[in-house]
Amino acid sequence: QQPQAPGSQLRPSQGHFQELVLTEDEKKLLLKEGVTLPTQLPLTKYEERVLKKIRRKIRNKQSAQESRKKKKEYIDGLESRMSACTAQNQELQRKVLHLEKQNSSLLEQLKKLQAMVVQSSNKAAQTGTCLAV
Template sequence: LRLTDEEKELLARENISLPTNMPLTKDEEKKLRTVRRKIRNKVSAKESRKRKVEYVDGLEHRVKLCTTENSQLQKKIENLEKQNMSMMAQLKKLQALVTSKSKP
């Protein structure tokens, strides 16, 4: 029977002793399967937490990029609104000039 260090540690922590000779009894096999399942679950949970951290980091990065882009677009809107107001004022002046020139 070959056990990893982690399996040995978990068996010791749970006060389970398995014989080194084969074959194992049904109860011993069940205990070993339980220990191995716990180890797989632990690894899976660790990987899941890592993926979640990476996902959240990605979202935070996207938020930062979108916030920057939003700020730039707001400035562009302000500039275009100023330009529009200036052009509207210029148009009114030109319309007034045309109207005054066309009167006899």
């Protein structure tokens, strides 16, 4: 019995020969190759080789389509992750800028407070002298 491609079938017919039923893809490729196969089995060695070659081409085509589909999904996933990372990066840059401004403002306040402390301690030292007898 012949190995079968998905979708192609062998059907019992009159007599002891089986009918060879081909898929649409198999029919298209056979037509493109310019080969006609009988509708009854058995096939000659040449016809078997041709059918095997056609089925291999179909499997390769399906495999290539699946590979392209997986690659596209992978690329889409990477692009999605890149978008998310870019957005997160921009948000973090905004936060850094805000924190740098806040830090600068706090440093200014600290300098003013330190100056006030120095100034008030100088005044206290001037007015705090007492005479001891």
